[in-house]
Amino acid sequence: MKWCRVEVGGRAIYALLEDSRLLELDGPPFAGGRSTGQRHRVEDVRFLPPVVPANFYAAGANYRFHVEWAKEYHRMSALKIPEQADVGYRSPSALIGSGADIVIPADSTGPVEYEGELVAVIGKTAKRLSEREALSCVAGYTLGNDLSERAWQISDRTLWRCKNADTFKPMGPFVVDGIDPMAQSIGVRISGRTVSEYGTSAMLFSVTHWISRMSQYVTLHPGDVLWLGCDGATIPALKPGDVVEVFNQAIGVLANRVVPGES
Amino acid sequence: MKWCRVEVGGRAIYALLEDSRLLELDGPPFAGGRSTGQRHRVEDVRFLPPVVPANFYAAGANYRFHVEWAKEYHRMSALKIPEQADVGYRSPSALIGSGADIVIPADSTGPVEYEGELVAVIGKTAKRLSEREALSCVAGYTLGNDLSERAWQISDRTLWRCKNADTFKPMGPFVVDGIDPMAQSIGVRISGRTVSEYGTSAMLFSVTHWISRMSQYVTLHPGDVLWLGCDGATIPALKPGDVVEVFNQAIGVLANRVVPGES
Numbered sequence A, B: 001m002k003w004c005r006v007e008v009g010g011r012a013i014y015a016l017l018e019d020s021r022l023l024e025l026d027g028p029p030f031a032g033g034r035s036t037g038q039r040h041r042v043e044d045v046r047f048l049p050p051v052v053p054a055n056f057y058a059a060g061a062n063y064r065f066h067v068e069w070a071k072e073y074h075r076m077s078a079l080k081i082p083e084q085a086d087v088g089y090r091s092p093s094a095l096i097g098s099g100a101d102i103v104i105p106a107d108s109t110g111p112v113e114y115e116g117e118l119v120a121v122i123g124k125t126a127k128r129l130s131e132r133e134a135l136s137c138v139a140g141y142t143l144g145n146d147l148s149e150r151a152w153q154i155s156d157r158t159l160w161r162c163k164n165a166d167t168f169k170p171m172g173p174f175v176v177d178g179i180d181p182m183a184q185s186i187g188v189r190i191s192g193r194t195v196s197e198y199g200t201s202a203m204l205f206s207v208t209h210w211i212s213r214m215s216q217y218v219t220l221h222p223g224d225v226l227w228l229g230c231d232g233a234t235i236p237a238l239k240p241g242d243v244v245e246v247f248n249q250a251i252g253v254l255a256n257r258v259v260p261g262e263s
Helices: A064-073 A150-155 A160-164 A207-215 B064-073 B150-155 B160-164 B207-217
Strands: A002-008 A011-018 A021-025 A035-041 A046-048 A056-058 A102-104 A116-122 A138-145 A169-176 A185-190 A193-199 A225-227 A243-248 A252-260 B002-008 B011-018 B021-025 B035-041 B046-048 B056-058 B102-104 B116-122 B138-145 B169-176 B185-190 B193-199 B225-227 B243-248 B252-260
Touching (some): A046 A169, A116 A185, A116 A207, A116 A243, A138 A225, A138 A252, A150 A160, A169 A252, A207 A225, B116 B207, B138 B225, B138 B243, B138 B252, B169 B252, B207 B225
Parallel strands (some): A102 A252, B056 B225
Antiparallel strands (some): A002 A011, A002 A046, A002 A169, A011 A021, A021 A035, A116 A138, A116 A225, A138 A169, A185 A193, A243 A252, B002 B011, B002 B046, B002 B169, B011 B021, B021 B035, B116 B138, B116 B225, B138 B169, B185 B243, B243 B252
């Protein structure tokens, strides 16, 4: 199953991808959304983030090479290979869908870098799941671009504006189920040139471990998302005019153009 | 105006406090909620968090004495007096209303401490407000208890479970407008004994500064909340059986009993 949330004719709807067309649903599949019978052409819709999470979790440092690279390349001396799976947060206000513009704030000195990530979408209320049970609460997987303004990431006490400025969290385009989250290839292209490609098998902590551990302390809710971190270097930096694409064979392509903000 | 969100007869409703009774509204006041004509007795309702924020912001370190105290008392060597207003996040999944139980996870070694805070509730969409304009987007103020498991706060890479375990974010009971957020007294009682009392005039960064600065980078949305930090020491630690109350003359009393979690 492959589904999305889109705007069409001024309405935000959920839809299933079927034979290259979008079959409208009356709600998200994980909440029992059913077909309305209406079909839309993909070229007639605007993609929205597939869910608006009540709780927006991010694994952050979840790949050894990325942490080691960022520590050295960006001189982020405080970075360490994490010893346990402690999740962080992002803010829903920063979400945009595939096709929307990424706006770099006028006073950003940069660099602003991409981080292409696999995202788990929660479909069921869950508490205290074992690792064996963990994936039973997952509705499917999508893609995220955890855009990061590295100067603010170093200067600020928290990650608020470096990772959560308006438009800094592209997510989508589709949610797919039935894939193995630990056997995916995640790639990033800038204006057509592949700049990153890595396998999710290198995660420091597995998806089952993250979900099981989190659920010991916090109730997971339908629509919550867990961004799973990225591997590798995240250069070159983005500049206005670039189109940045995060891609995965099963999920599709999350594409966003970069534009300058107004001062 | 003094309003709340409560459960009554199995329904979650907004209500205005009028002559010691609750006048039911068909939506939150900041979204134009109007009277349905129905009235309820305060003793017949269960208080809910007054809003469920899409974006849950926390100032964190916003009072000099509290930072200095925590650094020394809890040996939190990484704590510093912040040089700029960099906001952090909490998770809506941890919210409970006044009257609900705070559950201390069975594997917490403690201490679990209270942090009684003033909370600004956003009522209007806002971007790029000056400090002069900042309070124009605030619907009113409520109280929050930023419960903190100090062992996890020190051991973990993030604040996820120390501050966001289920039930760790009591908020309420009422939202009031027309008060000066920089001239409030915030107190905390444990089982009837006052253990903390401080004035919001000692904030390191004012409410107008927080909101103006945040809004330069992120759009603020109706229902978002900004918890403004606490001053002073936050001892003694809470233990099962305690009733912890955060109080302010205009807003009222946010009261929650502490119970042990099941292992």
